[in-house]
Amino acid sequence: MSMSLPAPRQKSAMSTEARVVLLTTLLLVVGFLVLYPLFNLLVTSFQTNDFGRETIWGIENWQKVFTQQRIGRAIWNTISLSLTRQAISIVLGVLIAWLIARSNLPGRKWMEVGFWIALFMPALPVTLGWVFLIAGRSGLLNKALNELPFVDGPMFNAYSWWGIVWVHLMTATLAVKVFLLVPAFKAMDSSLEEAARASGASLWGTIRKIVVPIMMPTILVVALIGLVRAMQAFEVELILGAPRNIDVYSTIIFRSMTQEPPQHGVASSLSLTFFFSIIPLVLLQQWYSNRHQYSVVSGKFQHRTQDLGVWKVPIAIAIWTLLFLMTVVPFVCLLMATFMKLFGMFDMANPWTTDHWVNALSRGDIPRALWNSLRLGFISALTGMVAFTLIAYITTKTKFWGRKALDFFTWMPTLIPGLVLSLGLLQMFTGVWVFRPFYGTIAVLVLAILISTVTIGTQMIRGGFRALGQELEEAGWAAGGSRFYTFRRVMLPLIAPTVAVIGLEIFATANSAVGIVALLGTGATQPLSILQLVLLDSGKFESGAVVGVVIMVLTIASALLARYIGTKAGLGRHA
């Protein structure tokens, strides 16, 4: 033999135990970060004293939740608004997803990209764009329509119940449905549809009687996810609901937190009420997706498209118009607003100005907030990529006893509305001595962003790990690679594109997230998203629009980059 080979080294069970200790520590840390805010909310909800005064215990906060009329109305608004836009978006979403995935619609690949961009469009700037267009009398579109002889007064009003529904539909609500359903529809065997057509069913009949029933499990899961997310919505309601006093529970929490003195107790009990009412929905969704995970996708399938015939062009035009409304229109409106002397006032002699941009760039707070956002984005993305990959790996590829609990913890933040989590984290950073030094630093915001992205991050990377055959890794061990060496040389390169996409997703979230950081990002660490919220809340729409444009450019750029990386690495089906 020309080569020297090491003899088998005896490895005792000790090092395995050390690994278990390490993993258990990780489990405890993650568990603490996720559960502590909840625990804290529970404690606070029983404290009835004013903020900063001596602690008084009582159940008055809970009584208020169930007796105050304003809260009752807010709860009704939350439910009715959520259900309405979910009902509309799921019907449209199923149709559009089917058209993109299964029909010969012209330009369907680019439509998918369009919905991907729409998914990333930050809600607050988009809301502002729509305010510019259809806010009562001053709305650009309303004014134009008013010129028509038979129109009297504003046609549309963004500051209304339907305005809220509309703006939500124009942001992530519809886009996320398409985004989640297209891959599922693509994985369906087209011979199922062809058999229906061959049996005499029309195209519409095939969709109704074959496609929808087969895809029902997936559709239900998507609808439930949508409902949970809808009930957590915050910033659109805050801006559009305010003038007409349309409150939802999240805006009430926000107001009770930001009023003087802050009503932490009421906010906590209200948060918990919603937390517990969302749980059944989440459990239902999990139960359903576990049961039906593999019912549709099979390894072997035909993928052919259905001919739409004469409807091809009209449908394509309709979807392109929708995408135009969802992406280009709000962006252009927002951009226009930044160059106007007074938001939406075209009647002035010379309405255009570059003052807002000059001001924005010369004033300290916007560059500082931009710097904060970028810093927050990069730090969150980097730590998130490492932490989520680690958690995903542990929960899919190891036999660690606590892996199920770890996975469960990563689901928890989905249950907790961003604003509620923000409150919990605020309490944690001001209340627990270990964390107190971090209060007021960017670490607080990083943690908030990580907690809000942990679910999608770990679940997507988990999906990536699961798609890698067990044997790829085992072959590495069998060939003599240690666990870490094999991970670095075999698993990491294979999972890297997914991780990169997640990194960009975290970056985009850090730039646009409002709810989760609303109560945390103040003073020196204030990121762009919060600066915008503050500007809008105080009526400075023009400066707010400038910030909005910056946010939009950042998020759309990272969305497109994520898309590009994902498609190049063949992640199109998962990502």
Next chain:
Amino acid sequence: MTSQVSPDAASGTPGDVVLRFDHVSRIFGAFAAVEEIDLELHRGEILTLLGPSGCGKTTTLRMAIGLERADRGRITYRGATVDAPGEKIFVSPEHRDMGMVFQSYAIWPHMNVFENVAFPLRTRKIEKSVVAAKVKEFLEVVGLKGFEQRSGMQLSGGQQQRVAVARGLVANPDVLLMDEPFSNLDAKLRDQMRVELKLLQRRIGASILFVTHDQSEAMAISDRIAVMRAGKVEQIGSPLELYTKPVVPFVRDFLGHTLKLPGRVVGREGANVRVDIGHGVTLDVGGMNHMKNAAAGADCLVTIRPEEINVVDQSVEAGANSVSAGIRTLLFLGQQYEAVVDLAGGRDLLIFLPRLVGWREGQGVRLQFPAERLQVWDAE
């Protein structure tokens, strides 16, 4: 050479036991996937674990390299214990210094062929120039010279298979483990790879533990076969031994075709057992007697391999141990005919007939059963 090299590895001679399983069990919950297995892999042989799916053969293989842990017993490799739960000894896969070929080949898609094959050497911190030389050598051995820069995704199934074999062998392991390596190949390629593997193994003298559910593959390739069922080894022996001298009905039925004629023991005829198979026919069984008690009157089963039956036209004079029959259907398979023949009493048998004799459906024939080829078993 450094002093790290284990003495066995350097001075092994053919016939030594290189891998040993002593009473090894693997339990999943209440289910024993592998139960009290004893196995010895000798240096330079191909030992095949053969059995239906779920019999524990893959679990056994995975325990050999440490991808599964044994729950009881002891696994010894090159004289050193690598897994003994009783003593809390467990050597992880990367420290066992074996090679393995996976069912899916597990060719890493982000590495080219060279990098895939070089991986085991790189993990062993082998010098770069040696790595390059070794990879080149083994790619030549498996017939993939010039494929170094190809990505794993650009290879056909057969080529991926070769890369996997080269990767398994490149670090000169004392044992190569192969988990159903040919099951993803088409029939023709599978036959070709079998021959290649056997030639390769003979050339480099590797010891191979091979897993398959395909009995013809096992018989073609193995020096010895361990037939497994329900977590246990039923019989170990050379292919010929298992085929001609099965000791349990499972092995008899799992390997090749077996014709079964139920009957009743009549008595002894010298060394033979005389069996009445009904309708006035008696057979003298001179082969193995598997019956616990072959007393007269006991129900039994007479078995023979179809190709061991001598078929002649009915005009040939009836001798001892012969039965007349009629050809009901005749299927031409190319190298021979497959025929269903009717026996008296409505029974039928599936037999093979040589191609070079003119056969026709409806023809009367005589089946001659050589006494020494017949075996007798307890009735099922």
